[in-house]
Structure formats: structure tokens, C-alpha cells
Amino acid sequence: PGPKTDQALHEVLISDVAVHRDKSAFETLFVRFGPRIKGMMLGSGASEDLAEDLMQEVMLTVWRKAALYAPERGSVSTWIFTIARNARIDRIRRQPVQPYIDVETVSIACDAPSAEAEMITGQHGEMVRDAIDQLPLEQKTVIEMAFIQFMPQSEIAQKLGLPIGTVKSRTRLAYKKLKENLEELR
Amino acid sequence: MSIHHHLDDASLMRYATGDLDPAFAVVVASHLAMCEDCRHAVHLAEAVGGDCLEHAPAAALSNGSFERLSRMIDADGDTDAVPAARHRLAANAGGDVPLPLQNLIGQSLDDLPWRRVVPGVQRHRIEMADTNGSLFLLKIGSGRKIPEHGHGGTEMTLILRGSYHDEMGRFAKGDIADLDEHVEHQPLVDSDEPCICLVATEEPTRFKGVVSRLMQPLVGI
Ligand SMILES: [Zn+2]
Ligand SMILES: [Zn+2]
Numbered sequence: 001p002g003p004k005t006d007q008a009l010h011e012v013l014i015s016d017v018a019v020h021r022d023k024s025a026f027e028t029l030f031v032r033f034g035p036r037i038k039g040m041m042l043g044s045g046a047s048e049d050l051a052e053d054l055m056q057e058v059m060l061t062v063w064r065k066a067a068l069y070a071p072e073r074g075s076v077s078t079w080i081f082t083i084a085r086n087a088r089i090d091r092i093r094r095q096p097v098q099p100y101i102d103v104e105t106v107s108i109a110c111d112a113p114s115a116e117a118e119m120i121t122g123q124h125g126e127m128v129r130d131a132i133d134q135l136p137l138e139q140k141t142v143i144e145m146a147f148i149q150f151m152p153q154s155e156i157a158q159k160l161g162l163p164i165g166t167v168k169s170r171t172r173l174a175y176k177k178l179k180e181n182l183e184e185l186r
Numbered sequence: 187m188s189i190h191h192h193l194d195d196a197s198l199m200r201y202a203t204g205d206l207d208p209a210f211a212v213v214v215a216s217h218l219a220m221c222e223d224c225r226h227a228v229h230l231a232e233a234v235g236g237d238c239l240e241h242a243p244a245a246a247l248s249n250g251s252f253e254r255l256s257r258m259i260d261a262d263g264d265t266d267a268v269p270a271a272r273h274r275l276a277a278n279a280g281g282d283v284p285l286p287l288q289n290l291i292g293q294s295l296d297d298l299p300w301r302r303v304v305p306g307v308q309r310h311r312i313e314m315a316d317t318n319g320s321l322f323l324l325k326i327g328s329g330r331k332i333p334e335h336g337h338g339g340t341e342m343t344l345i346l347r348g349s350y351h352d353e354m355g356r357f358a359k360g361d362i363a364d365l366d367e368h369v370e371h372q373p374l375v376d377s378d379e380p381c382i383c384l385v386a387t388e389e390p391t392r393f394k395g396v397v398s399r400l401m402q403p404l405v406g407i
Binding site for chain 2: 006023026027030031033034035036037038039040042043048051052055056059060063064073074075076077078079080081082084085086088089093094095098099100102103105106107110111128129132143144146147148150152153165168169171172174175176178179182
């Protein structure tokens with residue numbers, strides 16, 4: 001019997017990539033995440049070529065840095081999300097993503113596993129989805145625009161015809177609620 | 187280090203999605219480097235991103251996409267990932283200067299080419315590409331007051347040394363004032379040593395009153 005959840009499966013795959021440089025494990029991850037990474041990049045306004053290219057770059061980083069993935073710091077999908085975010089920033093700005101890398105460096109060097117990380121890793125990955133699903137629709141919309149399409153706050157405001165202050169306060173409320181929901185679900 | 191003033195939740199979320207202006211990203215990252223609480227908070231926001239990735243719409247990949255990547259990997263040879271232990275040194279070096287700032291100013295706050303803007307106040311500007319705001323360090327003498335000012339846009343101030351207090355409380359090393367445009371305040375430095383802080387502003391801060399206009403060069407373009 002194999003791993004029970006997607007999350008546990010992803011962890012096994014990434015560890016096979018890290019330890020054994022296992023290409024078929026990597027291909028399984030590629031098939032799982034590649035199309036979604038590309039989907040996010042297209043959603044954020046990238047052209048077909050750029051989205052494909054960014055997706056390839058993200059997956060290449062996954063291959064190269066697989067050994068840096070640490071399950072106690074979050075799920076595989078979370079880790080890949082941050083790689084995708086960084087790749088996108090790197091591409092649209094001349095200012096590199098060094099601040100993000102520095103924070104990760106400090107985090108790896110100094111942080112004890114947090115209650116939050118424990119609660120959202122392991123068998124409990126689906127809890128994050130439950131927590132998001134429990135948000136009021138207007139908050140969920142803002143969160144998904146920001147995270148699935150990397151949409152800037154100013155653009156979300158424009159798209160929804162709302163003042164930017166309202167988008168900000170919905171984001172704040174959503175974050176607070178997510179935290180509460182996760183604590184309740186624990 | 188006990189930190190009392192943290193990032194606004196909306197800023198955490200913007201950091202997590204990569205939506206911050208580069209100047210603000212440096213201030214946020216510098217606070218994160220000093221604040222374990224906010225690092226955990228960002229991880230939570232990133233977990234939302236992880237879940238959104240799992241549920242993002244799947245796009246069709248171009249023909250031979252995996253084969254192309256596979257060839258890149260083969261060309262790669264055996265590039266092993268950096269062991270985590272190597273990071274420890276970098277993370278702890280620099281004393282007063284958090285890691286994300288070290289890349290921009292080095293490891294010392296004292297050897298900077300500070301420029302006096304008004305008596306008791308010195309500034310060091312940090313040049314950045316792609317920003318709509320400005321990023322600078324301020325060194326304000328003990329007992330000095332910054333005139334009351336409203337903000338033309340958001341403003342983030344991270345204390346690196348010394349302390350000040352204003353309408354919102356006392357700010358010491360590691361504290362961040364993450365303020366939106368509606369805030370007006372008048373910080374007074376209450377530490378014996380000068381207060382050094384890292385500031386990002388979206389637009390030049392507007393000072394009130396004639397005398398205060400003399401302070402415009404403090405944050406102005
Ligand atoms: Zn904090
Ligand atoms: Zn201010």
C-alpha cells in the first residue's frame with residue numbers, strides 16, 4: 001500500500017528525486033504540477049511562450065533544489081508555489097529575489113518547526129482547502145485572485161470595482177479567518 | 187529580541203504573493219529576518235499559495251515539454267543542492283544589519299556615507315531598480331523629533347538601533363511601523379544613542395506647516 005494522501009505521495013516523490021535523482025519520480029511531479037504552474041502563469045497575464053518557459057524553469061529548480069525541501073517547513077506544493085512566485089518576480093523585475101532567498105536562509109538556519117507548519121503538513125494538507133472554503137465568498141475571491149493569478153492588489157481592486165482599501169481589509173479579514181479556521185480544524 | 191510591532195496581515199499576504207514593490211520587499215524581508223513570529227505567519231500565507239497551486243487550472247503543455255526539460259537536466263550534470271548548514275553563518279553575520287539589507291549596504295551601519303539633511307538627522311539613500319517608492323536609512327539624534335506628517339502613500343519603518351515613540355507606541359530594534367496613507371504621527375527618539383531605521387515610502391511624505399516643509403528633504407526625491 002502506497003502513501004495515503006497526495007501530500008504524503010509528493011513527499012515520497014521529492015525525496016526520491018533528492019536522494020536517488022529519480023527521473024520517473026520527477027516526471028510524476030512534473031505531470032502533476034507543470035500544467036498548474038503554467039496555468040497560474042497564464043492567469044497572471046504571461047504569454048503562452050513565457051508561461052511555458054517559466055514552468056520549465058520552476059520545474060528545473062525543483063529538480064536542482066529537491067534536497068533543500070524540508071517537510072517540517074511545509075508541504076511540497078507550498079514549496080513549489082514559492083519557487084514559482086520567485087521565478088515570476090525574477091522575470092518581471094530587474095531587482096532580483098534576493099530578499100526572499102535571504103529570508104529563507106534565515107528561516108532554515110534559525111527556525112524551530114512551528115505549530116502552523118505542523119498543522120498544515122503531514123496528513124492535514126486538505127485542511128488548508130477546508131479553511132479556504134469556509135471563507136465568505138468575497139474574501140475567498142480576493143485570496144484566489146492574489147494567489148492563483150498572482151494578481152496585484154491594485155488590479156484586483158480595479159477588476160472588482162472596489163477601492164484598494166476594501167481589497168486590503170478583505171485580505172486582512174481573510175488571513176485572520178484562515179488562521180482561526182486552521183486552529184479550529186486542528 | 188522581543189518585538190512588539192509586526193507586519194500588517196495584508197502586507198504579509200502581499201509578500202507571499204510577490205506583490206510588494208521592491209523597496210518595501212526589502213523592509214518586509216528585513217523585518218522577517220529579525221522576527222520569527224512573522225516568518226511563521228508568512229509560511230501560513232504561503233501554504234495558502236500551495237493549496238491554490240494544487241487547485242489552479244491546468245494548462246496544456248507544449249509538445250515534448252518534459253523531454254526538453256529532461257535534456258536540460260542531463261546537461262546539468264550533478265549539481266548538488268547547497269547544504270543548509272552553510273546558511274547558518276550568513277544568517278548570523280552582520281549584527282545590526284539583517285541579511286536582506288546586507289546585500290545593499292554591507293554589514294555595518296557606522297561606515298555608511300551618511301549625509302546630514304537637517305541638524306540631528308542624517309540619511310543614507312539606497313538606490314534600487316524598478317521601485318515606485320524610495321528606500322533609505324535615517325539616523326536621528328537622541329531627543330530629536332520628526333515633525334508631524336501625514337503620508338502620501340504607505341510607509342514602512344523598521345528600527346535597527348535605538349528607539350522612538352509616537353502616537354502608536356514605542357518602537358525599538360526589530361519593530362516595524364507598517365502604516366497606510368491615512369496615518370499622521372510625530373516620532374520622538376527616546377534612546378540615548380541615535381535611532382537608526384530603514385524606511386520605504388511610496389510617495390514623498392507630506393509634512394504639515396511651513397517649518398515642517400524644511401523637513402521635506404528628509405524623505406523627498
Ligand atoms: Zn513580526
Ligand atoms: Zn511617517
